[in-house]
Structures are given as C-alpha cells and as structure tokens.
Amino acid sequence: MIRIIRAAERDHWRNEWLDSRQSFPATGNFDLAANAHGVLMVHNDDRVQAGEGLDTHQHRDAEILTWVVDGTLRHRDSHGNTGTLAPGMVQRMTAGRGIRHAEGNASSRDEDQPLRVIQMWVAPEFSGLEPGYAEKISPLNSSSEHWS
Secondary structure (H helix, E strand, O other), rough: OOOOOOHHHEEEOOOOOEEEOOOOOEEEOOOOHHHHEEEEEEEEEEEOOOEEEEEEEOOOOOOEEEEEEEEOEEEOOOOEEEEOOOOOOEEEOOOOEEEEEEEEEEOOOOOOEEEEEEEEEEOOOOOOOOOEEEEOOOOOOOOOOOOO
16 A cells, blocks of 8 residues: 655654654664665755755765755765755765765855755665765756766
8 A cells, every 4th residue: 555645744853953754754764675665765855054064974875865955965985976966966876785875955144045855765776785876966956867
C-alpha cells in the first residue's frame, strides 16, 4: 500500500540554523534502511540559515543527491572536491567505502541569503564503491546532459 505524506505531515526537525522537513525520520536515525521507501533512504527539504551548515562528517555506502532550490551551497570533501552550487544545480556524491565532507550555506550572516535544498539518499546497488562527486545544472533549468 502506498502512503502519501503531505508536506505538513512530514517529520519536522529544527535547531538554531536548520529547518528540515523529512519524508522519513532521518535526524538521529542510524537505521535509515528500516524507514526507507525502497532504495530511497532520505528525502529532506532543508532550509539553512546564512553562514551555517554541517561541519566535516562522514558517510558511506549511499548515493547522495542535493538539488539547490534557493541560495548557494558550499561543499568540500576528503577527496579534494570543492564547489559552490547555485539554484538549479544538482550535486551527486557517491559515499562508497567512505567520504568525509562539509556543506553549508555559502552566504555570510551579513548577506543573510537563505539556502534551501532538497536532498535524497539512495542505497547503492553495491557496497564499497569508489567515492565520487559531480555537479550539474538541473535538466529543469538547462539542456546540459553531462555531469562535470
């Protein structure tokens, strides 16, 4: 049976700088597969205050897709990838056998530009893959066909 979860019914988690609407409980949940919808383990609509974000942390064995809706996302990881993504851009990170990264709102507190991202974590077909990173303009915004 398919259960439709309306935006107002999603799990809501908030702290001083993050407002997260989660289709499945993700914050503090270390068994994401137990709440997954098939291979989709996380589906969040996150708003991050200016100058804030997640310090360096680790992931493994997940394909993480982040779509920037508003604002600018800053990314850096343990494999030397860095970047800032503007609205309409999508980031793919293969956590594979392990990757450490930090991400957050690229605008300063003085600029006060909010960041909104939609983030999805998908279980990989195989565990222990080589970590990877790519970014692309969303097909909704461009006819670009290639990840860079």
